[in-house]
Amino acid sequence: MTRPYARKRKCLDCAHFCNAPALMEDEIPGLQVMGSGWASVRASDGLCGKHDIYLAGYYACEDFTPADEKAA
Amino acid sequence: MTSNGKDPNLTPTEEAWDEEADDIRIKGVGWKELWLKEDWWAIWVGLGIVIVAVLFFLNGGSIKWIAIKPGRWSTLGEAVGHFTAHLPQYIAMFVLWLAVFTVSVRIMGHKLSEFIPSFIFVFVFSIIIFVIGAWEHAHHYNLEPPLVALVLGMLISNIIGLPKWMDTGFRVEYYIKIGIVLLGATLPFTLIIWAGPVAIVQASIVSIVTFMTIYFVAKKLGLDRRLGATLGAGGAVCGVSGAIAIAGAVGAKKEHAPIAITMVILWAIVMIFFLPLVSRAMGLHAGVAGAWVGTSEFADAAGFAAAQAYGALAENLKDIPGKQDDAVWAFTLMKVVGRDIWIGIWAFVLALISTMKWERKAGQKPDAAEIWWRFPKFVIGFILASLIITAISQGYSFADYGKIVKPELVGPIKTLRTWAFIFCFFSIGLTTRFRELASVGMKPFQAFTTGVVVNVILGFILSAVVFASYWSNLSH
Numbered sequence: 103m104t105r106p107y108a109r110k111r112k113c114l115d116c117a118h119f120c121n122a123p124a125l126m127e128d129e130i131p132g133l134q135v136m137g138s139g140w141a142s143v144r145a146s147d148g149l150c151g152k153h154d155i156y157l158a159g160y161y162a163c164e165d166f167t168p169a170d171e172k173a174a
Numbered sequence: 175m176t177s178n179g180k181d182p183n184l185t186p187t188e189e190a191w192d193e194e195a196d197d198i199r200i201k202g203v204g205w206k207e208l209w210l211k212e213d214w215w216a217i218w219v220g221l222g223i224v225i226v227a228v229l230f231f232l233n234g235g236s237i238k239w240i241a242i243k244p245g246r247w248s249t250l251g252e253a254v255g256h257f258t259a260h261l262p263q264y265i266a267m268f269v270l271w272l273a274v275f276t277v278s279v280r281i282m283g284h285k286l287s288e289f290i291p292s293f294i295f296v297f298v299f300s301i302i303i304f305v306i307g308a309w310e311h312a313h314h315y316n317l318e319p320p321l322v323a324l325v326l327g328m329l330i331s332n333i334i335g336l337p338k339w340m341d342t343g344f345r346v347e348y349y350i351k352i353g354i355v356l357l358g359a360t361l362p363f364t365l366i367i368w369a370g371p372v373a374i375v376q377a378s379i380v381s382i383v384t385f386m387t388i389y390f391v392a393k394k395l396g397l398d399r400r401l402g403a404t405l406g407a408g409g410a411v412c413g414v415s416g417a418i419a420i421a422g423a424v425g426a427k428k429e430h431a432p433i434a435i436t437m438v439i440l441w442a443i444v445m446i447f448f449l450p451l452v453s454r455a456m457g458l459h460a461g462v463a464g465a466w467v468g469t470s471e472f473a474d475a476a477g478f479a480a481a482q483a484y485g486a487l488a489e490n491l492k493d494i495p496g497k498q499d500d501a502v503w504a505f506t507l508m509k510v511v512g513r514d515i516w517i518g519i520w521a522f523v524l525a526l527i528s529t530m531k532w533e534r535k536a537g538q539k540p541d542a543a544e545i546w547w548r549f550p551k552f553v554i555g556f557i558l559a560s561l562i563i564t565a566i567s568q569g570y571s572f573a574d575y576g577k578i579v580k581p582e583l584v585g586p587i588k589t590l591r592t593w594a595f596i597f598c599f600f601s602i603g604l605t606t607r608f609r610e611l612a613s614v615g616m617k618p619f620q621a622f623t624t625g626v627v628v629n630v631i632l633g634f635i636l637s638a639v640v641f642a643s644y645w646s647n648l649s650h
Contacts, residue, residue, distance in 0.1 A: 114202050121202065123282075123283070124283065124284075127341075129428075130418070130431050130432055130435065131432045131435070131436070131610055131611055131612045132414070132432060132435035132436055132439055132610075132611050132612065133414065133418065133431075133432075133435060134341060134344070134346065134605050135346065135414065135435070135439050135602060135605045135606050136346060136347070136413055136414040136415075136435075136438065136439060136442060136472075136473035136474075136475050136476060136602065137346075137347060137413070137414030137415050137417075137418055137435070137473075138212055138345070138346070138347035138348065140210070140211055140212040140282055140347075140348070141211065141212060141213060141347055141415055141418075141550070142207060142211050142212075142213040142214075142547070142548065142549060142550055142551045142552075143412075143415045143416075143418065143419040143517055143518075143521075143548050143550055144418055144419065144422065144548075145202070145203070145419075145422065145544060145547040145548050146202025146203055146204075146547070147418070147419075147421075147422030147423075148422075149428060154427065154428045155425050155426065155427055155428060156418075156421050156422055156425075156426055156427075156428055156430070156431055157422055157424075157425035157426070158422045158423055158425070158525065158540070158544070159202045160540065160541060160544075161425055
């Protein structure tokens with residue numbers, strides 16, 4: 103099945119992605135020392151638990167899993 | 175189709191590529207950041223204080239009663255006497271800070287059961303730090319409040335240790351952002367217009383050269399390009415904030431940001447002591463030293479500690495030209511106007527390079543709107559505070575400004591700003607737990623340190639030689 107104009111779901115909607123500020127400060131050592139999980143510069147960035155990367159929420163990949171599907 | 179509109183014949187991957195899906199706009203925090211991000215709360219709190227101060231002033235009053243600070247003392251009796259006489263004011267100021275912080279941190283999602291006792295701890299020690307700094311001989315022994323706060327905090331956190339939950343009250347960035355907004359009220363807008371372009375040119379030269387140095391040394395050493403970019407942003411743009419923004423923009427590995435953050439923290443702490451000490455040894459004008467700190471410090475909080483410390487030396491020691499305001503103003507112009515505000519552009523450009531050149535990523539391209547979302551919003555509060563006070567001051571002669579506006583309006587705001595800074599510096603020390611920082615390999619250390627050396631030398635040449643006349647004439 104070809105889908106020439108297919109668009110990927112973004113990390114923000116993926117079950118593997120989390121960007122909660124408190125979690126970011128726990129998971130990224132030193133972030134709170136001279137930075138903050140609640141800073142504007144972080145925008146909607148977060149951690150991908152599947153690939154162990156820190157990235158902007160607008161990215162996407164083949165391993166997208168809808169958040170509600172994983173919760174179910 | 176199922177009742178929710180989904181095609182049950184699609185596999186999860188095909189569902190992900192569903193061309194019928196809405197073109198989902200970037201979601202996440204969005205405009206909710208107005209009450210969920212520290213940058214905006216720094217504006218609400220900082221501008222709120224400025225506006226209340228202005229309202230009192232315009233009605234013949236002043237907030238100076240509540241903006242209390244320890245006076246200079248030479249005997250312990252004098253210090254104790256001051257507190258006895260002004261205890262209700264200290265209690266009132268504490269209640270003001272606690273009320274403001276309690277509301278804001280709760281809305282941002284922190285636990286008040288953790289924040290309140292932690293902030294009480296910060297406040298009590300801040301009084302002690304302020305008192306030490308008010309000792310008449312403090313400057314001769316370099317017992318400047320920022321340095322005392324930092325060292326005391328590090329001793330407590332690394333030797334004695336505190337429970338982890340207390341971190342809730344050690345909000346370094348929140349305190350410094352409020353301080354910067356209040357600083358705007360003490361910095362004439364005309365100065366931003368006059369010296370701002372020079373700061374942007376100088377800071378841009380140093381930032382670009384430093385970033386390129388770190389990135390290409392990292393590449394030569396065989397490090398991942400994303401790590402090189404993250405290290406470069408940390409060393410060249412704005413420290414931890416720069417590192418975390420670029421890490422997200424380029425999709426760095428989870429361990430890249432902590433490595434860059436460790437390098438930033440270690441070198442930022444070194445520079446807090448190194449830059450003022452070398453400046454003092456060379457007898458640099460306070461404005462020149464402040465500009466140098468602005469190009470060669472890595473984080474706002476650390477830079478204010480260094481600039482404020484050197485400024486206090488200039489104020490109290492005859493062999494250092496310039497005033498305290500010169501150092502702090504120069505630093506602010508260089509770091510906030512010259513470097514911080516450009517982080518969104520750095521992130522957008524590096525995201526484009528990352529997705530189009532390093533690793534072609536299918537899917538959404540970086541959105542230029544990221545330049546706004548990543549913009550450090552507290553700078554808006556800084557500019558507005560400067561505009562408001564500059565506008566109020568227009569109606570006064572130079573003499574009347576010194577006699578009326580400074581003691582009744584600007585002075586109390588400056589006092590509250592100093593409290594916010596001390597909360598910040600003490601929190602830096604309390605959160606700098608060396609055991610918990612990520613370990614850094616030799617190659618990232620080499621790349622970052624090469625950038626530090628280039629940065630410090632180039633920053634000095636531009637501040638103390640090329641643009642020295644600007645930085646040593648800010649007060650005029």
